Amino acid sequence: MASFAVKALDHVVLTCKHIPKTIDFYTTRLGMKHETFGPAGQQRHALTFGSQKINLHQFGAEFEPKAQNVQPGSGDLCFITEHPIEKVLTTWQAAGVEVRKPLISCPVSPWRRCEEHVRLKMTTQVLEGGKVVDRTGAVGKLRSVYCRDPDGNLIEYVGPRVSDPLKSPFQVFISLTVFFTESRIMSERW
Structure with missing residues (x-):
């Protein structure tokens, strides 16, 4: 097939x-x-x-x-913003949006819930509710904050780390085009 x-x-x-x-x-x-x-x-x-x-x-x-x-309430959605996530957090808090904490960050894989490690009393990090946390998503390194919508769906809102701006697919295309164009020009010179 x-x-x-x-x-x-x-x-x-x-x-x-x-x-x-x-x-x-x-x-x-x-x-x-x-x-x-x-x-x-x-x-x-x-x-x-x-x-x-x-x-x-x-x-x-x-x-x-x-x-x-x-x-x-069974959804888990992650949305990207270009705004500083700390500003999003303060705006949400001022508007009364209840900001959630991810359950537990697993020392092996911080992206998933880690009840097994809790039962085994392994080192875990419980994230403070309402704080911005670092994550890695499909577009790179991110800063995240969590809340729930009216139905209870988990909403993750992410923005770029200051030191690691997000690359859009268009930016990646431009970078690759520049790289290949420069490589072709260099090879033609030799």
């Missing part, structure tokens, strides 16, 4: 207990835009940011086709 590489993610779906509360949270706290689409009487809701989209389904009245085991 042939393998077909994925180019990008078009959308994800969040199943919500109360769509208006979800819209309010994501538009006022995360700066997303709300849009409606579909025929009259069957209008659907979505949240957009950049070229991404989150479709919203009302729990108990989901649109078909849908995931097999839909459940509000």
Whole structure:
């Protein structure tokens, strides 16, 4: 069977207990835009940011086709901002957003929960609630802060470390283009 590489993610779906509360949270706290689409009487809701989209389904009245085991609050989403994450944190705290701590940072893999190490009383680091923490994501080294949306989905909001600016795919393309162009010019000189 042939393998077909994925180019990008078009959308994800969040199943919500109360769509208006979800819209309010994501538009006022995360700066997303709300849009409606579909025929009259069957209008659907979505949240957009950049070229991404989150479709919203009302729990108990989901649109078909849908995931097999839909459940509000089962999501774990990570969003990227270009703003200093410390500023995001202070803004959220001033607005009354409850900032969460990741459960436990595992000494072997700080990205996953580590109940096994707790049972074995191994050295673990419990992160303080409401603090910015360092992580590594798909785009590089990040500074993260966590909260929950109205349905209980875990929301990780990340920004670049000051010393390690994030590289967009476009920046990586430009860097590679410059590298290969310079390499070609150098080889032509020799």
